[in-house]
Amino acid sequence: MSALVALTHAELITLVRRPAFVISALCILAFSTLLLPAPGAAYSIITYDGRPGLLLGGAAGSTSALLVAVLLGLVAFFVFGGTIRRDRRNGFGRFLAALAVPTSSFVVSRAVACAIGLLLVALGVAVVLCAEGVLRNGASFGIVEFLRCYVPTVTAPLVLFGCLAVIIDAFTPDSSAVRVTIALVAWFGVLASSIAGSAFVPIPIALAFAEIAQQAGPSTSGMAAIGYVPANPHVIPFHWTGLAITAGFILSRVYLILASFAILWLCSLAFDRFKKAISGGGIYLAQHSIVQTPAYAPLASPLRPNLVHHIVADLACGMRAQRTATILAIALAAMAALIAPWGLSIAKMILLLDAIVISRILWLGEFGIPGDRFTETIAGCARDWVLWKWLDIFGFSSVISLPVIFVALIHQGPAAACGFIIGMAFIAALLSLAARWSGGAVLGLAVAALWWYVTALNTPPPVLDIAAIAQTPSALQLAVFAALVAAALAVGRITGARGAFR
Amino acid sequence: MIAGDTALDFVELRKRFGQHEALKGISTSLRPGVTALLGPNGAGKSTLMHIIATISSPTSGEVRWRGERLTSKNIDRFRRELGYVPQQFAGYPQLTVGEFIRYIGRLRGLSSGDLRGRVERSIESFALQPFVRTRMGACSPGTLQRVALAQALIADPTVLLLDEPTAGVDPNNRNALGDVMRDAGKRAIVLVCTHILSDLDGLATRAIVLEDGRLASDSPTNFESANYG
Known part of the structure; x- marks a missing residue:
């Protein structure tokens, strides 16, 4: 027991002193206020099989619950996922192996330390949300109700995914295929239990189902049968009466599974060598051959390369090197576009596409295309590099977004399509700059992704409009973001290496 | 505590990594005192250190602590008596x-x-x-x-394993380290794997030399004639 306590204590200290933890905690705290439903949002009580329910927000609350579940989980993967791999990598694991401490103690202590770390963050979030809720809604908001609403929403995914990451890390060999398979099984297990209406379903995910089903329309939604009335501003008791399997219900779940797959894919990129696992090493090898391609020849010139030429070359090389990713992304986007006319909002589709876009950027952030260093060395102009990279990302995003832009044009007119395009540019700019400047690509992306999702999609309920994509953040939000980027940059300089964040 | 004298014995230790055999039947015995483990790069020193540190297990052969073969059942008791400084x-x-x-x-x-x-x-x-x-x-x-x-x-610890312990240590601290090793050697088995022979001059009482995975020599220390660096 003494060893277990010592391990947990040391692990916790190690964890909370990492710059990534501090920055992530600050980011989560800063963004947590965005999770509040707007004044007038509906509140509802949900009951599973007669068990006591939880008080939660309406459409906006449940949407953000899904997003928070996935994205805070993603942050948890990034920040807490590597503790055991860290020991393997730096050689300390070898030393620990010579101690009379069982492996299970290490695993348990790490899981406990992660859980405590995550709970500390969740506690901070709860305090911020509570203060914010009272400020916005006055005493009538109800602190107790508020805490009952948000603490489980924020805590459950953090703890679940954080611990899951550690356990996967501990018990799987350095085979990404195994890790990804476990992650897949775990993720779909959660989905399956949601569909089955299990009482043990994580609340955010269950409510996301309710919200998505509600988006599909009351007449076709299985969850509508439980009496979900988001417009009612009063507390409404809900009772689980089972699911009605209808076309809309199935479609909504197909959509969610697609979205989940994309997000899972994104999460899986956090695991090293996943790329090799899905492509048999082809992508990785292709990346290393990029610098040999004629498209990069201008960079070898001592003269300043032609910007247009470079953008084209960068995009072409990137897509060629990531052929599998590109095909998969286009296929997913096309499938999402096909599903959209049947009652699912475009905002949901954008969820999927954003996951793909972020995964693309993550890919660049994690590995970079080999030309990156080459570019920096030869051309020596970081500012242009950022511009090129942004344009590359934007170009890639635009290509895979064509089906969505098309659907937006047909269903919601040119203004919506323009809004979508502007939104995509906005995301790409934010993500690439955050990744570049934070000093830690992965951390920057996690921060930027979280920022993007909560900003763009936590619009007043119950309508999730495509225009939200182009919604301009408030001055306060921008200031917070700028401060975070500055902090990340400062820490990046202090620690002196991108790797310090991983 | 495992019964018996403070002795660490190796019996026909072999370690294979794929086609490469890093240890080819090492048999020897360690008693309290400072012992130097020498040999050129690739001789099998680190592999032997890892096996003694219980980080890896031999492909065949056995390690005996106080006369008792180390197995998964008693290995933790041995680990409690072990002090280990890895190379990195x-x-x-x-x-x-x-x-x-x-x-x-x-x-x-x-x-x-x-x-x-x-x-x-x-x-x-x-x-x-x-x-x-x-x-x-x-x-x-x-x-x-x-x-x-x-x-x-x-x-x-009763068994102290030091893999390149003086790397990066300044001369003053090397002397202090020598005192510590000498002191520890009075009651414990101290096995020092090093390339800096001068650090062990007048300190180690025995030198084990490995070559190509085999025991090339095992004798009282005479560093002046040794030629490994």
Whole structure:
């Protein structure tokens, strides 16, 4: 027991002193206020099989619950996922192996330390949300109700995914295929239990189902049968009466599974060598051959390369090197576009596409295309590099977004399509700059992704409009973001290496 | 405690990595005192150290501690008596030197009452007082090496394995380290794997030389005639 306590204590200290933890905690705290439903949002009580329910927000609350579940989980993967791999990598694991401490103690202590770390963050979030809720809604908001609403929403995914990451890390060999398979099984297990209406379903995910089903329309939604009335501003008791399997219900779940797959894919990129696992090493090898391609020849010139030429070359090389990713992304986007006319909002589709876009950027952030260093060395102009990279990302995003832009044009007119395009540019700019400047690509992306999702999609309920994509953040939000980027940059300089964040 | 004398015996130890055989039947016995483990690169020194440190297991052959074969059932008892300084020592950069030594002390099963005194003594022995509040990540390689030694000795090990212990340590501290090894050798088995033979001059009483995975010589120390560096 003494060893277990010592391990947990040391692990916790190690964890909370990492710059990534501090920055992530600050980011989560800063963004947590965005999770509040707007004044007038509906509140509802949900009951599973007669068990006591939880008080939660309406459409906006449940949407953000899904997003928070996935994205805070993603942050948890990034920040807490590597503790055991860290020991393997730096050689300390070898030393620990010579101690009379069982492996299970290490695993348990790490899981406990992660859980405590995550709970500390969740506690901070709860305090911020509570203060914010009272400020916005006055005493009538109800602190107790508020805490009952948000603490489980924020805590459950953090703890679940954080611990899951550690356990996967501990018990799987350095085979990404195994890790990804476990992650897949775990993720779909959660989905399956949601569909089955299990009482043990994580609340955010269950409510996301309710919200998505509600988006599909009351007449076709299985969850509508439980009496979900988001417009009612009063507390409404809900009772689980089972699911009605209808076309809309199935479609909504197909959509969610697609979205989940994309997000899972994104999460899986956090695991090293996943790329090799899905492509048999082809992508990785292709990346290393990029610098040999004629498209990069201008960079070898001592003269300043032609910007247009470079953008084209960068995009072409990137897509060629990531052929599998590109095909998969286009296929997913096309499938999402096909599903959209049947009652699912475009905002949901954008969820999927954003996951793909972020995964693309993550890919660049994690590995970079080999030309990156080459570019920096030869051309020596970081500012242009950022511009090129942004344009590359934007170009890639635009290509895979064509089906969505098309659907937006047909269903919601040119203004919506323009809004979508502007939104995509906005995301790409934010993500690439955050990744570049934070000093830690992965951390920057996690921060930027979280920022993007909560900003763009936590619009007043119950309508999730495509225009939200182009919604301009408030001055306060921008200031917070700028401060975070500055902090990340400062820490990046202090620690002196991108790797310090991983 | 396993019964028997303080003796660590190796019987026909073999270790194979795929097609490559790193150890080709090593048989010898270690008793209290400072023993040097020598040999050119690739001779199998690190492999042997890893097996003794229980990090890896031999492909065949056995290790006996106090006359009893080490198995998964009694290996933890041996580990409690083991102090180990790996060649590349890396602690947690976020922990301070003081925290790290305390941490290892607790992992080694020291009681709370015992821990404080031992941590203070270890810190003092290796002149680590100025670094007690310094994070490991900010320490120089030489300081880290002293931390590694301090943690290895904190629980008074009966078997002390030192893999290149003087790497990065300045001359003054090398002398201090020599004193520590000499002191430890009076009651414990101290096995030192090194290329810097001068550090063991007048200290090691025995030298085991490995060559190509085999025991090339095992004799009382005579570093003047040795030729490994």
